[in-house]
Each structure stands twice: as C-alpha cells, then as structure tokens.
Amino acid sequence: MNNVLLPVSTIWWREIIRFYRQRSRLFSAIVQPFVFWILIGSGLSASFKPAGISEQTGYIEYFYPGIVVLVLLFTAIFATISVVNERREGFLQGVLVAPVARWGIVLGQALGGTILALLQGALLLFLAPLIGIRFGIISLVLTLGVMTLLAFGLTNLGLLIAWRMDSTQGFHAIMNLILIPIWLLSGAFFPSADAPGWLAWSMKLNPLTYGLAALRRSLYFGMTTTIGDMPAWTFSLLIVTLFSILTYLGATLTATAKTY
Numbered sequence: 001m002n003n004v005l006l007p008v009s010t011i012w013w014r015e016i017i018r019f020y021r022q023r024s025r026l027f028s029a030i031v032q033p034f035v036f037w038i039l040i041g042s043g044l045s046a047s048f049k050p051a052g053i054s055e056q057t058g059y060i061e062y063f064y065p066g067i068v069v070l071v072l073l074f075t076a077i078f079a080t081i082s083v084v085n086e087r088r089e090g091f092l093q094g095v096l097v098a099p100v101a102r103w104g105i106v107l108g109q110a111l112g113g114t115i116l117a118l119l120q121g122a123l124l125l126f127l128a129p130l131i132g133i134r135f136g137i138i139s140l141v142l143t144l145g146v147m148t149l150l151a152f153g154l155t156n157l158g159l160l161i162a163w164r165m166d167s168t169q170g171f172h173a174i175m176n177l178i179l180i181p182i183w184l185l186s187g188a189f190f191p192s193a194d195a196p197g198w199l200a201w202s203m204k205l206n207p208l209t210y211g212l213a214a215l216r217r218s219l220y221f222g223m224t225t226t227i228g229d230m231p232a233w234t235f236s237l238l239i240v241t242l243f244s245i246l247t248y249l250g251a252t253l254t255a256t257a258k259t260y
Contacts, residue, residue, distance in 0.1 A: 072147065
C-alpha cells in the first residue's frame, strides 16, 4: 500500500510546493475572477433579473457561484499546464520510467490541482460576507464538498488534454476553446429558462451546468425559493460525481497510452 501512497503523495505535494513558490498564480486566479464578478455583477444587477429568483436575491448573489466555478477553472488551467512544461524539461520522462503505475501519477497530479483549486475557491468563498452574502455551517460544508468534486473533475479534464499536448500555446488554445464556452453555458450568467431552445439544450448537456446547480443549491441551502431553473441537488451531485470519475479515467487512459 505504501508503494502506491508514497508516489501519489509526493506528486501532489510537489504541486503544492510549486504553487507556493509562484505567488503570481494565486493573484491571477483570485483577483481576476473577483474583479470580473464585481464589475459584471454590479453592471447587470440594475437591468437584468434572471427568471425564477426571489425579489430578495440580487444578480450579484446569482452570479457569485459562477465566479467560484471560474476560479476552479482557472486553477485547472494553471495546474495542468505543468504537464506540458515537465515533458519539455525532461522531468515527466523521469517519472514515467519509475516503477509507478500511470494511474498513480495521474491521481497525484489531480489531487495536487484539486487541493490548489479548493484553497483558492475557499478564499473567495470566505470573502463573500464582505458584500452581504451569508451562509451557515451546513451550507459551507456542502459547498466545499461540491467544490472538491468539481475541482477534481476539472483538473482531470485539464490533464486529459495536457497529456496529449506538446506545447503550452496549443494547450492554452484548446483549453480556452473548451473551458470558457462550457462555463458560459453553465448557467453562470443566466438560467436555461431564459435561453432559446437550442441554447437551453446545450446547457442541459453541459456537465458544468449540474456542477454549478449543485454548488448554488449548497451555498444557498435552506432558502425557501430556488435560484434559477436548476435540476434537483441529488441529481446534480450525481452528474458531477460521474463527470469526475469519467475525466479521471480518461486522463489515466491517455497517460497510459502516451509513449515517449
């Protein structure tokens, strides 16, 4: 058992150390979405009222869970790009020749990115009371649980792509092509009830829609009204869990098939 846990823990701890030595990653992953949230949320709050939310809920409160998800997305991009750099520097080849299963390597990388995403998302979460968003202990625990699942799935999605890429430029292009659209179609800006038919179906087929729905329901746990046109919390959580498992399996299969 120790032969499995030691390499996994070593790889994820290496991700933590690298992040500690690159403070600019924390600044860019937190400040940019926070400013984005304040500017867009404040600008649209006076003119845009999503269908299905109560009169007591402003657009900033509606938009806030989407910004938390955006922080997780940014962290996935920054964390998994290291795979491309490590291949170019030769470190990854050294890891691959070691007597360590590929699934253990991917798991260590995924756990490192998940912890970093959770720490940065939690920092933004604890800033919410400063602008009037309140939540209880149960809401906090549920929200952190959903954030962990989402971070794990998104990090594995990044790894699935990063293991196939040979350049950071190509990685950024693919990630922006995939991640930004799925975030925009997740219900972060508007619920599917306000969208045209084809767009509403695209949102329903988007796994991040269910992740955001589960996060929003967890954050505002106990409210008498729902916020937006969202699936039930249990079903949403099931989809997020399935998404996390499938992306991990996909990243593992990609790493296993990759030869150098």
